[in-house]
Amino acid sequence: MSRRVGIEVSIAVAEAVRLADVDVVAAYPITPQTHIIEHISELIATGQLDANFIPVESEHAAMSCCCGSSAAGARTFTSSSSQGLLLMSEVLFIPGPLRLPIVMVVADRALSAPINIWNDHQDIMSQRDIGWIQTFAQNGQEAFDLTLHAFRVAEDRRVSLPMIVTIDGFILSHVIEPVKLLTQEEVNQYLPPFKPRYRLDPKRPITMGPVGIPEVYTEAKVAHNEALKASKKVILQGWKEFADLFGRQYHPVETYRSEDADILLVTMGSISETAIGAVDAMRDRGQKVGLARILLWRPFPGPEFRRATRGAKALAVVDRCLPPGATSGPVGTELRSLFYKVPGAPKIFNFIAGLGGRDVRVKHLEEMVDKTMAYIKRRPKELYEVIGAHEK
Amino acid sequence: MISEFEKFKKFKAKTLPEEEFLASGHRACQGCGEVLALRMIMKALGKNVIICMATGCMEIITTPYPQTAWKVPWIHITFENAASVASGIESALKVLRRKGKVPKRHIDIVAIGGDGATSDIGLGWISGALERGHDFTYICLDNEAYMNTGAQRSSCTPYGAMTSTTPIGEKGSGQVTWKKNMPAIAVAHGIPYVATASPAYFLDLMNKVKKAALVKGPTYVHVYAPCPTGWGFAPERSIELARLVVETKAFPLYEVIEGHYIMSRKISKAKPIQEYLRGQRRFRHLSEEQVSYIQRRVDAEYEKLIKLSEMK
Ligand SMILES: Cc1ncc(C[n+]2csc(CCOP(=O)(O)OP(=O)(O)O)c2C)c(N)n1
Numbered sequence: 001m002s003r004r005v006g007i008e009v010s011i012a013v014a015e016a017v018r019l020a021d022v023d024v025v026a027a028y029p030i031t032p033q034t035h036i037i038e039h040i041s042e043l044i045a046t047g048q049l050d051a052n053f054i055p056v057e058s059e060h061a062a063m064s065c066c067c068g069s070s071a072a073g074a075r076t077f078t079s080s081s082s083q084g085l086l087l088m089s090e091v092l093f094i095p096g097p098l099r100l101p102i103v104m105v106v107a108d109r110a111l112s113a114p115i116n117i118w119n120d121h122q123d124i125m126s127q128r129d130i131g132w133i134q135t136f137a138q139n140g141q142e143a144f145d146l147t148l149h150a151f152r153v154a155e156d157r158r159v160s161l162p163m164i165v166t167i168d169g170f171i172l173s174h175v176i177e178p179v180k181l182l183t184q185e186e187v188n189q190y191l192p193p194f195k196p197r198y199r200l201d202p203k204r205p206i207t208m209g210p211v212g213i214p215e216v217y218t219e220a221k222v223a224h225n226e227a228l229k230a231s232k233k234v235i236l237q238g239w240k241e242f243a244d245l246f247g248r249q250y251h252p253v254e255t256y257r258s259e260d261a262d263i264l265l266v267t268m269g270s271i272s273e274t275a276i277g278a279v280d281a282m283r284d285r286g287q288k289v290g291l292a293r294i295l296l297w298r299p300f301p302g303p304e305f306r307r308a309t310r311g312a313k314a315l316a317v318v319d320r321c322l323p324p325g326a327t328s329g330p331v332g333t334e335l336r337s338l339f340y341k342v343p344g345a346p347k348i349f350n351f352i353a354g355l356g357g358r359d360v361r362v363k364h365l366e367e368m369v370d371k372t373m374a375y376i377k378r379r380p381k382e383l384y385e386v387i388g389a390h391e392k
Numbered sequence: 393m394i395s396e397f398e399k400f401k402k403f404k405a406k407t408l409p410e411e412e413f414l415a416s417g418h419r420a421c422q423g424c425g426e427v428l429a430l431r432m433i434m435k436a437l438g439k440n441v442i443i444c445m446a447t448g449c450m451e452i453i454t455t456p457y458p459q460t461a462w463k464v465p466w467i468h469i470t471f472e473n474a475a476s477v478a479s480g481i482e483s484a485l486k487v488l489r490r491k492g493k494v495p496k497r498h499i500d501i502v503a504i505g506g507d508g509a510t511s512d513i514g515l516g517w518i519s520g521a522l523e524r525g526h527d528f529t530y531i532c533l534d535n536e537a538y539m540n541t542g543a544q545r546s547s548c549t550p551y552g553a554m555t556s557t558t559p560i561g562e563k564g565s566g567q568v569t570w571k572k573n574m575p576a577i578a579v580a581h582g583i584p585y586v587a588t589a590s591p592a593y594f595l596d597l598m599n600k601v602k603k604a605a606l607v608k609g610p611t612y613v614h615v616y617a618p619c620p621t622g623w624g625f626a627p628e629r630s631i632e633l634a635r636l637v638v639e640t641k642a643f644p645l646y647e648v649i650e651g652h653y654i655m656s657r658k659i660s661k662a663k664p665i666q667e668y669l670r671g672q673r674r675f676r677h678l679s680e681e682q683v684s685y686i687q688r689r690v691d692a693e694y695e696k697l698i699k700l701s702e703m704k
């Protein structure tokens with residue numbers, strides 16, 4: 001039977017990696033990802049996990065090793081954050097088209113400059129278009145469950161794509177939370193052994209990563225994109241079966257008190273739990289406010305998001321990333337594009353908050369909702385605004 | 393002495409393997425020294441191998457999808473990371489064998505990159521892989537510049553050579569630095585086997601590659617490879633230059649077995665460096681002064697090597 005324990009979320013992730021009986025882990029330390037890879041190293045050193053840990057010299061090398069390992073047919077895991085994720089960036093675009101199902105947990109952290117180790121979503125948002133499946137956990141339980149789900153989906157032969165589970169640095173990675181850990185028997189029921197579609201084998205030689213001349217490049221890109229879009233079916237199946245086995249059901253867009261809401265906060269990651277508190281407080285005051293949380297970010301669940309927000313007059317979209325010079329934050333832009341000229345679409349207002357570890361509290365979320373109410377009547381001058389920044 | 397060498401049988405001209413693992417019909421230029429070397433390297437390695445290749449001429453000319461010249465499993469990820477990709481494959485196969493998920497059969501893992509991929513952009517990746525002790529071989533195909541992007545200088549470009557980023561003019565007289573000693577950097581990692589080779593001595597090249605593959609642990613082979621297109625010489629002179637560079641002592645052939653230098657070919661009566669430089673467009677502008685500097689430095693570097701080989 002699964003047991004509920006108080007556990008640091010990074011350790012819960014490492015436990016999921018152990019239960020997945022991963023073969024190869026190649027990783028380079030960076031705060032706040034460190035506890036994940038330290039604990040995995042410990043599991044290997046104590047014989048609890050039979051895997052090879054490659055202590056690489058950089059994150060670029062980590063992802064390069066992962067590509068080689070996955071291409072050789074091994075179940076492969078890594079983890080990174082912030083500057084490390086960016087150092088990987090060149091390689092991150094490659095396992096998608098090469099159909100290498102690497103699983104990575106990203107413990108989100110701000111980007112330099114100024115150097116800052118605390119949480120926001122700038123790192124992962126800068127890697128939005130790498131062509132990986134990307135999910136966002138809101139708490140420790142999800143971090144654990146989604147990590148196992150990631151192996152199951154990524155390695156499914158219909159998918160065969162790399163997958164990222166995002167957890168907020170410190171706010172999740174370093175916090176002790178109650179988590180129901182699954183047993184090995186339970187995980188074995190859910191996660192079949194990795195049987196790669198292709199692997200490097202002298203008995204059946206293949207060429208992986210050839211030159212894509214203009215006559216074939218577009219087709220290769222389209223094929224990858226189609227595979228990513230089609231993965232949604234398997235992602236949903238993976239969650240359905242998870243619920244059937246273990247009772248916890250996940251959806252691409254999770255909602256809270258949204259049915260009759262006029263205004264929906266839109267969030268991703270751990271801030272969503274704060275948002276639940278804000279919604280409750282506002283509901284107590286008679287405000288018709290709810291929450292839509294994006295759990296599946298890539299492939300973007302357009303129809304599910306539209307359905308989840310149907311009937312709302314306006315969306316207060318929270319971005320934890322400030323793209324300089326852009327029209328709005330990445331989530332704001334995504335949703336504006338999703339709803340462009342859709343009849344009956346909610347109005348979209350974009351708020352940027354919680355950069356580099358700045359706390360986002362209930363009062364900030366309430367401020368966003370209040371502003372949204374005002375903006376429904378009178379359009380704001382700007383397409384987004386930063387909440388919680390000190391005046392000059 | 394390395395025990396794996398007990399199994400080693402030298403290649404002989406009469407008993408060369410007939411099978412080709414790098415098919416003809418690839419798109420290399422005529423007289424390409426890299427592809428000539430690569431063909432013999434593949435003959436030496438045989439079919440039980442996985443090749444990890446860096447971006448560069450050899451990657452481009454062998455795999456314009458849907459065609460491939462490779463009859464063995466081959467992977468390319470980026471320009472600088474072939475050694476890391478090899479590390480990942482080697483680690484994966486080790487653990488998969490241990491867990492009984494793949495047959496116990498040994499497979500040689502070989503990473504191949506140009507001089508740019510090796511001595512410049514990929515140096516850190518190679519250092520990491522050598523230091524971690526993966527059982528793999530790294531082969532550098534050194535045509536002394538970034539040929540794939542149009543013959544820009546690398547840190548392996550020889551002193552004085554004209555490249556597209558070391559052009560000749562009122563204030564430019566070609567490469568101003570001496571060639572980076574990549575084999576010495578490999579040796580400094582304390583790895584069991586390092587060697588240099590030239591396609592003009594193709595049996596020597598094949599034997600070294602085979603030995604490198606046999607050795608358990610990381611090994612490094614640095615292969616000189618003339619490039620008619622980038623250097624400006626007639627394609628039929630490729631092998632001639634590959635021989636002259638050795639006979640003039642500019643590219644000595646040696647092995648470093650467990651730290652001990654062994655000269656493969658001692659040059660007692662060296663030809664003057666001018667014989668090698670002559671007829672290459674990249675050296676056409678050299679002043680007498682520059683040539684005599686090259687001669688002095690080549691002799692001095694060779695002496696250092698001889699001293700190393702005489703150390704017990
Ligand atoms: C990160 C990165 N920087 C630059 C390039 C462009 N580039 C591709 S191949 C190459 C030069 C290759 O030179 P070398 O390694 O010597 O191989 P050669 O083509 O000479 O065989 C360069 C600069 C690249 N592909 N990736």
Ligand code: SF4
Pocket residue numbers: 419420421422423424425426427449450453535539540618619620621622
């Ligand atoms: S440019 Fe030089 S190295 Fe590249 S294919 Fe042509 S001859 Fe070979």
Ligand SMILES: [Mg+2]
Pocket residue numbers: 506507508533534535536537538539
């Ligand atoms: Mg080169």
